[in-house]
Amino acid sequence: MTFLSAQGLTSGYGRIRVLDGLSLEVEEGAFVGILGHNGMGKTTAMRALMGFLPAGKGSVHFGGRDITRLKPFQRNRLGLGYVPQGRQILPALSVWENLRAGALAAGLSVQEEERWVAEVVEFFPRLKPLLKRPGGALSGGEQQLLALARCLCGGPRLLLLDEPTEGIQPSIVEEIAERLLQLKAASSLTVVAAEQNLGFIRTLAERVLILRRGRILHRLEPADLTDPALAAEFVAM
Amino acid sequence: MSAPILETRQLSKTFGGVKAIDRIDFSLAPGELRCLIGPNGAGKSTFFKMLTGQHRPDGGQVLLNGQDITAAAAHEIGRLGIGIKNQIPDVFDGLSVAENLTLAARFILPKAAAARKVAEVLARVQLEPMAGRLVGELAHGQRQWVEIAMVVAREPILVLLDEPSAGMSVEETARTAELIREINREATVVAVEHNMQFIRSIASRVTVFHRGRILVEENVDKALSDRRVRDVYLGRSAA
Amino acid sequence: MAILTTVGLMAVPSFYDFAVQYDISKIFVLALLALSMSFLWGYVGILSLGQTAMFGLGGYVYAIVAMNSVDTATAALIGIVCPTLFSAVLGYFLIWGRIGDIYFSVITLAVTLILEKAIRATSGDRFVIGKVRLNGQNGIPGVPSLEIPWEAKATLFIDGVYYLTAAVLILVYVGLRLTLTTGFGQVLVGLRENRRRVELLGYDSRHYCLGAFVLAGAVAGLAGVLFAVWGNFVGPSLFDLDRAAQIVIWVIVGGRMTLAGPILGTALVVTLTTWLGTQGVGQVTLALGAMLTLFVLLFKKGLLPTLSELLSAVARWAASRRAAR
Known part of the structure; x- marks a missing residue:
């Protein structure tokens, strides 16, 4: 069943239209990778799906509901989680507080919340020794992990990830991939990831969309990415 | 071997009890293109920020061509010719691409010459079609290029690049590598990177940071096949 | 558009009476004060809440000098120079001290309020500068208007003040616009956008911030002088x-x-x-x-x-x- 879909979505910044009729469908439990050059609209697509940019034309549906006009926080409450590019860690709050902030919207009691956040931390052991440090003092890669963990604290049903491996050391990239696979297996989490790292996409994605000039140009199987000719044609355009 | 262009002696920095940089001795020959790798949190960005006056070291020295610049302010270091692209692009979002570069070029050149310089740099980084666009409207990777272009327009002698290929597609990464090799013809370059393929394509020598110290300093192939480097950084996929 | 506006403004005295001219002149003077703030805030990213300090100083200095029988042109000049110097000293301490943006706003506001309190406390015979009593709360009435250089013993009347303030406003506006197109102005805009990058490029941001602050101080001081000329009065409310x-x-x-x-x-x-x-x-x-x-x-x-x-x-x-x- 289609879980998240966009039909003919247009959006952009002021007069500049970046998304030009974006249409996509994501089934529940799927992992979809979005590839494309800089300036082709990956981040804009993420922001429009999350509601940070208003939709010009077209619509967005999530879990059978029309969410085109909903605000970001409303979409979040419905179960859309978003890890933006640039991470947006709350720099003065500790790692622990950042994670608690991620869990706030769930409306749990303090004890439930702490238990739940502790569970998420178990899932990201690398964060454990950092819990008391201010978010702003973490390195770029650590912030990325924190951003992902914080998003999971909100208990999302679908994750929108904008370049989750950017600036991350290879072994942590592997770790993130593993964690996401585990989550998918355990809780049918749906993931849409804009990514440049082909290896990461190949490991995780069931379907790859190529974004160009604000539209989906092509749909590929992850295996196609290993075919140098196809990869050259669609990825290294 | 010629005298180093950049040298640090026992350079140290502590953040809230954590030793981000721990007595680092680092030396760079003129004209070199060096890559700095290491786990997230190893201190690479902190190291760069200390070299450029954005963080003040707790101990040790930084020498540029033998001159002690440890206590120099950011603008003094910029004037001496160290240019840096920070991890998160530091650009002028509210100005156009051309205006960004003009601000950089005007520091060293009079108006007319600066305009020529801007045109030349725009062509080099292939940003010409975007010259009039506001930088804040560009995609993340394009903003990185704007920042690299600004660094280049200042004609630095030493260029520090913190993750220049982050957020770039395969082809863009290749172009960035090409650009860096070109910059290296005129300046010494140090790049922090995580993309192994990229590193292999630009650098011959690699310094590996780990927990604020230098773990390994070797040529690319030796460094990337080093068992310790695999353990702390690369993980299984490198095997 | 700009020319039309200018012509329109210059034609006002031929169609409207003194009362209207008087009200509009006041707007011109206050607009200068607003310009001095928006130049700093909108283009350099410094929010100074204390532009009234330079404004009040300009007014008071002009009043005191002019009423000590110095010719009014010199008084006006001194009235501009004093607040300019004051903003240079104040700016030096604030900017070289590298205090945060919010503290900058708060301290500049505090400075103008301190000046206000100081002026309010100057009632009585003890507070006399030359021939002029400062009069504390009540302010100094009878501040002379500007003398007309080519006519003996004549001072600007309401229509003259109107032309003067209009011309000064237009000149300052154009001057600030031009400043922004220079290399100096571009660096100022760069400071608003990203101070760190400006420094990394080799510009000493402190010099540029101070330059902008002093320039804005001069404009505010000029506005203060004109305010005194316009109203023939200065009082502590200039600072409040x-x-x-x-x-x-x-x-x-x-x-x-x-x-x-x-x-x-x-x-x-x-x-x-x-x-x-x-x-x-x-x-x-x-x-x-x-x-x-x-x-x-x-x-x-x-x-x-x-x-x-x-x-x-x-x-x-x-x-x-x-x-x-």
Whole structure:
């Protein structure tokens, strides 16, 4: 069943239209990778799906509901989680507080919340020794992990990830991939990831969309990415 | 071997009890293109920020061509010719691409010459079609290029690049590598990177940071096949 | 457009009586003050809440010097130089101390309030400079207008003051616009956008911040001199919180990221304030507050940017209609 879909979505910044009729469908439990050059609209697509940019034309549906006009926080409450590019860690709050902030919207009691956040931390052991440090003092890669963990604290049903491996050391990239696979297996989490790292996409994605000039140009199987000719044609355009 | 262009002696920095940089001795020959790798949190960005006056070291020295610049302010270091692209692009979002570069070029050149310089740099980084666009409207990777272009327009002698290929597609990464090799013809370059393929394509020598110290300093192939480097950084996929 | 405005402004005295000219002159003077703030805030990213300090100093220095029988042109010059120097000293300590942005705003505000209190405390015979009694709360009345250099013993009358203030406002506006196009001005804009990058490029941001602060101080001082010339009076209210806060309102209403906006904002708010006063509303301040709230909600960038966006949207729509036909 289609879980998240966009039909003919247009959006952009002021007069500049970046998304030009974006249409996509994501089934529940799927992992979809979005590839494309800089300036082709990956981040804009993420922001429009999350509601940070208003939709010009077209619509967005999530879990059978029309969410085109909903605000970001409303979409979040419905179960859309978003890890933006640039991470947006709350720099003065500790790692622990950042994670608690991620869990706030769930409306749990303090004890439930702490238990739940502790569970998420178990899932990201690398964060454990950092819990008391201010978010702003973490390195770029650590912030990325924190951003992902914080998003999971909100208990999302679908994750929108904008370049989750950017600036991350290879072994942590592997770790993130593993964690996401585990989550998918355990809780049918749906993931849409804009990514440049082909290896990461190949490991995780069931379907790859190529974004160009604000539209989906092509749909590929992850295996196609290993075919140098196809990869050259669609990825290294 | 010629005298180093950049040298640090026992350079140290502590953040809230954590030793981000721990007595680092680092030396760079003129004209070199060096890559700095290491786990997230190893201190690479902190190291760069200390070299450029954005963080003040707790101990040790930084020498540029033998001159002690440890206590120099950011603008003094910029004037001496160290240019840096920070991890998160530091650009002028509210100005156009051309205006960004003009601000950089005007520091060293009079108006007319600066305009020529801007045109030349725009062509080099292939940003010409975007010259009039506001930088804040560009995609993340394009903003990185704007920042690299600004660094280049200042004609630095030493260029520090913190993750220049982050957020770039395969082809863009290749172009960035090409650009860096070109910059290296005129300046010494140090790049922090995580993309192994990229590193292999630009650098011959690699310094590996780990927990604020230098773990390994070797040529690319030796460094990337080093068992310790695999353990702390690369993980299984490198095997 | 600019020329039309200029011609229009210069023609006002031929059509309207002194009362109107008098009111409009005041707007010109206050618009200068607003310019000095918006230049700093909108283009350099420094929010100085204490431009009234330079404004008041300019007024007081002019009054004291002119009333000590020095010729008024010299008095005006000294009236500009003193606040300029004062802003250089104040700016040096604030900027070289590398204090945060919020502290900068708070301290500049504190400075103007301290000056206000100091002036208020100068009643009595002990506080005399030359021939002039400072008069504390009551201020100094009878401040002479500017002498006309080519006519003996004649001073500017209301229409003369009108022309003078209009000309000065236009000159300062053009001057600031030109400044922004120079290398110096570009660096200032760079400071607003990203101070760290400016420094990494090799520019010493402190010199540029100080330069901008002193320039703005000079403009505010000039406004103060003109205010004294216009009203023939200076008092401690030149420095007070009311005025300091009002400038913020003028600038926000007009649009801080432009130079013309604050002029428009000043004209609008000052006119409205006067009008509300004559309508016997009583709660002028409350009405103003409500208006500011409304403006911030409706026109996020201020009146002028919103208007120009609206105009260009209409133009685009018209163009697309024409193209469709």
